Amino acid sequence: MKLLYSQIQNFLLNKNHQFDRVNQALIELGIEVDALIHYDYENIFAVKIENISPHPNADRLQIALVNDGKNKYKIVCGAKNIQVGQIVPLAKANTRLGEIFITKSTIRGVESNGMLCSEVELGLGDDHSGILILKPETKIGTKLSQIYPNPTIFDLSITPNRPDFYSALGIARELNAFLDQKTTDFKSENLINWQKNDFNIKNLAHSYYLIELQNIKNFETPKEIIFELKTLGINPKNNLLVDLTNWANIVYGQPLHAFDKEKISGEINIRQAKKGEKLILLNKQKIALDEKDIVIADKDKSVALAGIMGGLETSVHEQTKTIILEGASFNQDLIRATVVRSGINSDASVRFEKGVDPNLPSYVLEKIYKIIKKTNPELKIIQAQYQNNFTLKTAFYQSNFCQKLSGINIDEKKQFEILQTQGFKKINKEQFEIPSWRFDIEGSSLRQCEIVEDIVRFYIIDKLPEKSISKKQKQINCLEAKFALSAYLAMQGFNEIISTSFCSPKEIELLNAKDKCPKIYNPRTIETAYLRPTLLMGALKTVLHNHAFKTHIIFEIGTVFDKSLKEYEKLICLCTKNQKNILEKICHDLNIDPDNIQSLDEKIVKELKIRGQALYYFEVDLKNIKLAKKFKIELKNIKYKSFSNFSPSVRDFSLWINDKINQNDLLEELKQSDQHILLAEIFDQFKSKEGKTSIAIRFVIDPIEKSFTEKDIDVILNKITKLITKKGLIIR
Amino acid sequence: MNYILKQSMKGTIHPITRFISDTIDIFSQWGFEVVTGPEIESEKYNFDVLRIKKNHPARDSHDTFWVDKKRELVLRTHTSAAQVPVMLKRKPPVRLLIPGRVFRNDNIDATHMPLFHHIEGLVIDKNVTIAELKGTLLDYIHSYFGKDIKVRFRPNYFPFVEPGYEVDIWWDNKWLEMLGCGMIHPEVLQNMNIDPTEFTGFAFGTGVERPLMVKYKINNIRHFYNSDYRFLKQF
Numbered sequence: 015m016k017l018l019y020s021q022i023q024n025f026l027l028n029k030n031h032q033f034d035r036v037n038q039a040l041i042e043l044g045i046e047v048d049a050l051i052h053y054d055y056e057n058i059f060a061v062k063i064e065n066i067s068p069h070p071n072a073d074r075l076q077i078a079l080v081n082d083g084k085n086k087y088k089i090v091c092g093a094k095n096i097q098v099g100q101i102v103p104l105a106k107a108n109t110r111l112g113e114i115f116i117t118k119s120t121i122r123g124v125e126s127n128g129m130l131c132s133e134v135e136l137g138l139g140d141d142h143s144g145i146l147i148l149k150p151e152t153k154i155g156t157k158l159s160q161i162y163p164n165p166t167i168f169d170l171s172i173t174p175n176r177p178d179f180y181s182a183l184g185i186a187r188e189l190n191a192f193l194d195q196k197t198t199d200f201k202s203e204n205l206i207n208w209q210k211n212d213f214n215i216k217n218l219a220h221s222y223y224l225i226e227l228q229n230i231k232n233f234e235t236p237k238e239i240i241f242e243l244k245t246l247g248i249n250p251k252n253n254l255l256v257d258l259t260n261w262a263n264i265v266y267g268q269p270l271h272a273f274d275k276e277k278i279s280g281e282i283n284i285r286q287a288k289k290g291e292k293l294i295l296l297n298k299q300k301i302a303l304d305e306k307d308i309v310i311a312d313k314d315k316s317v318a319l320a321g322i323m324g325g326l327e328t329s330v331h332e333q334t335k336t337i338i339l340e341g342a343s344f345n346q347d348l349i350r351a352t353v354v355r356s357g358i359n360s361d362a363s364v365r366f367e368k369g370v371d372p373n374l375p376s377y378v379l380e381k382i383y384k385i386i387k388k389t390n391p392e393l394k395i396i397q398a399q400y401q402n403n404f405t406l407k408t409a410f411y412q413s414n415f416c417q418k419l420s421g422i423n424i425d426e427k428k429q430f431e432i433l434q435t436q437g438f439k440k441i442n443k444e445q446f447e448i449p450s451w452r453f454d455i456e457g458s459s460l461r462q463c464e465i466v467e468d469i470v471r472f473y474i475i476d477k478l479p480e481k482s483i484s485k486k487q488k489q490i491n492c493l494e495a496k497f498a499l500s501a502y503l504a505m506q507g508f509n510e511i512i513s514t515s516f517c518s519p520k521e522i523e524l525l526n527a528k529d530k531c532p533k534i535y536n537p538r539t540i541e542t543a544y545l546r547p548t549l550l551m552g553a554l555k556t557v558l559h560n561h562a563f564k565t566h567i568i569f570e571i572g573t574v575f576d577k578s579l580k581e582y583e584k585l586i587c588l589c590t591k592n593q594k595n596i597l598e599k600i601c602h603d604l605n606i607d608p609d610n611i612q613s614l615d616e617k618i619v620k621e622l623k624i625r626g627q628a629l630y631y632f633e634v635d636l637k638n639i640k641l642a643k644k645f646k647i648e649l650k651n652i653k654y655k656s657f658s659n660f661s662p663s664v665r666d667f668s669l670w671i672n673d674k675i676n677q678n679d680l681l682e683e684l685k686q687s688d689q690h691i692l693l694a695e696i697f698d699q700f701k702s703k704e705g706k707t708s709i710a711i712r713f714v715i716d717p718i719e720k721s722f723t724e725k726d727i728d729v730i731l732n733k734i735t736k737l738i739t740k741k742g743l744i745i746r
Numbered sequence: 747m748n749y750i751l752k753q754s755m756k757g758t759i760h761p762i763t764r765f766i767s768d769t770i771d772i773f774s775q776w777g778f779e780v781v782t783g784p785e786i787e788s789e790k791y792n793f794d795v796l797r798i799k800k801n802h803p804a805r806d807s808h809d810t811f812w813v814d815k816k817r818e819l820v821l822r823t824h825t826s827a828a829q830v831p832v833m834l835k836r837k838p839p840v841r842l843l844i845p846g847r848v849f850r851n852d853n854i855d856a857t858h859m860p861l862f863h864h865i866e867g868l869v870i871d872k873n874v875t876i877a878e879l880k881g882t883l884l885d886y887i888h889s890y891f892g893k894d895i896k897v898r899f900r901p902n903y904f905p906f907v908e909p910g911y912e913v914d915i916w917w918d919n920k921w922l923e924m925l926g927c928g929m930i931h932p933e934v935l936q937n938m939n940i941d942p943t944e945f946t947g948f949a950f951g952t953g954v955e956r957p958l959m960v961k962y963k964i965n966n967i968r969h970f971y972n973s974d975y976r977f978l979k980q981f
């Protein structure tokens with residue numbers, strides 16, 4: 015959720031906190047700051063354009079000479095809408111503008127001392143067609159922060175247990191408690207004389223408020239609100255009611271809905287939908303309602319899908335004379351059920367499905383009334399009605415429970431203080447009234463941990479002690495046998511792969527396994543349509559993926575599935591014909607019948623266009639394997655080097671070496687001879703009858719930036735050859 | 747006759763296997779028992795007993811694969827799914843590690859795959875507190891990433907723990923999310939047939955691919971599953 019820092023600040027009781035302190039506090043409170051978008055308006059000034067000249071080296075650019083009242087600056091500018099005499103915003107060098115950072119720079123040979131800014135560069139909206147032209151009466155040298163509030167934007171992740179954080183108000187309330195130990199009261203000013211109505215809200219809503227307003231003539235949205243919406247990336251509709259509703263959602267966390275009074279017949283009420291009832295929503299979607307859905311209805315029909323979206327027929331437009339504005343706190347579980355059933359989401363439902371403070375609607379409706387009244391002095395309240403059906407819950411909490419869970423004894427008085435600043439009210443030593451906006455706290459003795467969470471969060475986790483647990487004797491590791499198997503196979507030269515558990519319909523057809531494996535009922539892509547009945551597909555995909563290599567020698571240990579959803583742990587070993595003897599050795603060592611070794615089905619070879627040497631493999635149940643000796647995965651010092659998306663080249667070299675040569679050093683040196691050499695490994699080695707040693711080295715050459723041509727590879731191979739000869743070694 | 751000294755090069759162990767094995771080695775000094783659970787799990791164990799109730803918004807973050815028509819069986823979305831069934835067969839005190847493959851119905855990109863790996867940890871005993879949770883995880887992270895690594899705990903919400911935390915490490919000049927953890931929720935302990943007034947415990951869950959990506963600067967999670975020899979042969 016995106017919020018302006020200024021929107022939060024409006025609700026802060028202490029306005030003197032440094033921005034960094036507030037930012038840090040959010041993290042300490044568990045409100046994750048995904049992104050911070052900052053515009054340094056303090057370093058942007060209104061300047062007058064005194065002269066415009068063409069750029070000597072670029073037709074599309076111009077050079078503007080601007081004056082901030084003290085100095086003149088030469089600025090290179092690409093926008094075409096500037097004229098001499100205009101007042102425009104200049105971002106001087108070293109200014110942060112969201113993603114961009116302005117520095118002094120030379121553009122096509124001309125020095126530019128900053129940037130003239132468009133609306134989009136200033137985070138003020140999405141108009142990037144030209145430089146933002148300020149009002150002609152703007153005094154030059156004025157900081158932009160004096161014209162527009164600084165749009166520092168927080169992009170926050172709100173956890174589903176704290177719906178009260180879905181607004182500037184809710185976050186500020188927590189900050190006031192945390193930073194200043196102050197409880198914030200959002201009480202109405204009693205501007206509106208609310209009359210209790212007989213809405214039959216039952217368990218459908220915790221509170222329900224309606225206010226009927228007449229004489230809205232000016233539908234223009236105040237410019238501050240347009241500014242705030244634009245900076246948050248919400249397109250203002252310049253319709254007061256629509257914009258205000260969007261704005262109230264963000265600022266107060268209170269979804270509102272406006273009805274056109276003339277389209278409503280009789281009294282509004284709240285009920286569950288009737289069987290077969292239908293409704294056309296604001297987005298023109300026609301939906302069949304379920305008997306569990308909450309609807310707002312007049313005497314004839316439903317007019318809104320409560321908490322989610324209003325109906326099209328009763329929506330307001332600029333000719334609307336009388337509106338009914340609704341603010342409510344609906345039963346979150348029922349709203350959620352409708353959202354899940356219907357798949358319809360909205361900014362309102364995001365809040366209602368998790369719970370909205372039942373005390374909030376009266377406060378927010380009053381604020382909104384005041385804003386409308388400001389530009390519509392003749393605004394009249396026809397009636398204001400409400401109904402409540404909630405009582406504040408109490409929580410049982412014994413202060414010694416805190417130590418039991420946190421490991422630290424926080425003074426009882428301190429604990430109670432923390433709770434009180436968060437809006438809990440002490441009834442007696444063990445009883446607290448839970449704030450109306452906290453839907454996450456249940457209050458039973460069993461769930462006292464939820465109260466402890468609030469206490470230690472304010473105490474800050476960093477201040478809690480830490481304690482190592484005792485050393486103990488090694489226990490059973492059910493993966494030990496699998497690790498031993500992997501270690502053994504790697505020693506035999508096999509490379510472990512881990513492949514996807516899924517198969518596509520095409521792959522299943524190829525394996526002729528349509529009736530042998532489970533189906534996924536909601537795959538997002540066809541790649542995840544089935545669960546694998548065999549490890550073979552993963553191994554074959556590996557062969558195809560590594561077509562630049564002539565030799566394959568791989569294994570996987572993994573789970574496969576059958577139609578009845580049973581899981582089997584299997585081992586597959588697959589290799590090219592030149593390694594087949596190792597496959598036989600493995601069968602022997604693992605006590606597997608060598609008859610399990612098979613060559614890859616001709617049909618599959620053809621279908622997958624597998625070229626090169628024939629492939630052999632076996633796939634066996636892990637249960638049937640016995641590894642006599644113990645093996646352990648050896649530690650390895652890993653230095654990872656990234657590689658490109660282009661196909662690598664693999665080249666083998668055989669050379670005679672003498673015994674004085676350290677093979678590892680030689681490999682390392684060869685690797686360094688060109689940056690494209692990713693790997694150099696010895697794969698074969700023998701002694702001739704004359705006593706000379708021959709080694710075979712395989713080089714994996716990665717193209718890094720572009721596909722290789724034969725010429726590129728030759729250059730690298732030459733370097734290798736040169737180095738080998740230089741060392742006095744002979745290539746066979 | 748030529749005398750063959752060495753016929754092939756040595757094979758390699760997949761980095762995911764290495765990570766799981768390394769992690770088990772670190773935890774074995776504290777007597778953690780290693781167990782596993784099935785990849786197909788009931789909705790009950792994957793969600794309900796962990797307080798991720800049907801229709802609860804917390805389920806939104808688990809894009810689930812369903813493997814039956816009635817939508818009662820899922821590919822487990824986290825190794826936490828094994829917590830309750832494993833504990834129904836055991837009595838505290840326990841120290842458990844549960845590694846395994848998990849699934850999310852996500853679109854594939856450089857940081858998302860429909861499958862990845864988790865390692866779940868579980869400690870249940872008398873007098874287990876946040877202090878032991880912090881101590882154990884700090885010891886673990888320092889063993890894996892080095893003694894000098896800066897670690898930060900930050901409150902977060904997972905329905906099956908309370909309080910819950912996210913642990914970040916300071917790496918390449920920024921904070922990176924490393925694992926989630928918290929004190930096991932008393933209702934979850936009850937679902938394990940454990941008396942929450944007598945026992946407390948903590949749980950944690952770490953990814954496998956992510957710490958590997960951080961440690962070795964691997965820029966794409968797909969490398970783990972594409973089996974490119976240029977990748978595999980480096981481990």
